[in-house]
Amino acid sequence: MKRVVRPVLVCLALLLALPALQGCFGVALVGVTTGVIAVVDRRSIGAQTDDAAIELKAAMRLPKALKEVSHVNFTSYNRRVLITGEASSEAVKKQIAEEVLRIENVQGVLNEIVIAGNSSLASRSNDAFISSKVKARFIDANQFTASHVKVITEAGVVFLQGIVNEREAAAAVQIARTTKGVIKVVNALVKESDEEIRRIENSLANSATSTDGR
Numbered sequence: 001m002k003r004v005v006r007p008v009l010v011c012l013a014l015l016l017a018l019p020a021l022q023g024c025f026g027v028a029l030v031g032v033t034t035g036v037i038a039v040v041d042r043r044s045i046g047a048q049t050d051d052a053a054i055e056l057k058a059a060m061r062l063p064k065a066l067k068e069v070s071h072v073n074f075t076s077y078n079r080r081v082l083i084t085g086e087a088s089s090e091a092v093k094k095q096i097a098e099e100v101l102r103i104e105n106v107q108g109v110l111n112e113i114v115i116a117g118n119s120s121l122a123s124r125s126n127d128a129f130i131s132s133k134v135k136a137r138f139i140d141a142n143q144f145t146a147s148h149v150k151v152i153t154e155a156g157v158v159f160l161q162g163i164v165n166e167r168e169a170a171a172a173v174q175i176a177r178t179t180k181g182v183i184k185v186v187n188a189l190v191k192e193s194d195e196e197i198r199r200i201e202n203s204l205a206n207s208a209t210s211t212d213g214r
Contacts, residue, residue, distance in 0.1 A: 040147040042163040042200050043078050045207070050105045051076035057103050062096065071118040072096060075152050077161040080108040082188060084154040086116045110188055112159065119155060127153040130181045134158060137175050144168040149189070151176070156183035163190050165197050 041048060058074035058081065069092050072085035081100050087093040097111040119127075130153045138146035149162040149172045158176045169189045176185045192200070 040145055042148055042197070042204070044204070047078050050079055054079065054081060054103055054106055058100050061099055061103065063099075066092060066096060066099070070096060070113070072113055073152070073154070074100065075150065075159075075161065076106075077150055077188075078107075078163065078190065079105050080110065081106055082110045082112060082152060082159055082161060084112050084152060084159065085114075086118050087113045088115070088117075090115060112154070112157075112186065114155070123155060126181070127155065130156065130158065130179065133181070134176050134179050137179055138172065141171065141175055143171040143175075153182075156181060157186060158182050158184070159186045159188055161188050163192060163197070163200065165194050166191055 043051070054076040055074050058076075062070075062072075069088040070086060072083055072087065075082045075084070081103075083097060083100060087096065093111060093113045093115065096113065097109050100106060100109050131151045134151045134153075135146055138144070138149065138151075144164065144167075148164055148168065149160055152159040152161070158179075160172055160176060162172070164172065169187070169191050172189065173185055173187055176182060
């Protein structure tokens, strides 16, 4: 277990930087980190692969006309896409969600776009800083495995995604809510019973063992 701590922390830092590194460089990072993330992620390898593809497709799919009147980010977790950012109107917000829903393997959309002008670079940098603080506090609190909860921040609002049990969900929300700079927490976590979590983790462990044995 000790051997994966440092790679996991490195991967977390890389993942926080992904929104600024889209395109071919972003693809390379996904490829490099997948092997480590798969060990500590409760999504199946197939879901992780689909999520990476969905995010890239969503970023490239928007027509130029929509991009000119919006600034949005797409975060897919277990094939459900969180859309954050700004749009010029409700009509644009709706159109963006419709485009994402047409992408192969997308099973749902949480449309959290706000109607406002595009955020500033300073605001986006502050959001990245808040996300890093929340993740650091997850690790410091040691109440659950930090990599099981994805953190996205937009205009000071923190969104949480992941597959967790009741105790982990409560801890993640409390830690995020009490982090300096956080205005609000949106809980998009999928809560499963302890029994189901054990089943998921056993299944992933068995899959990893089978792969290593080939």
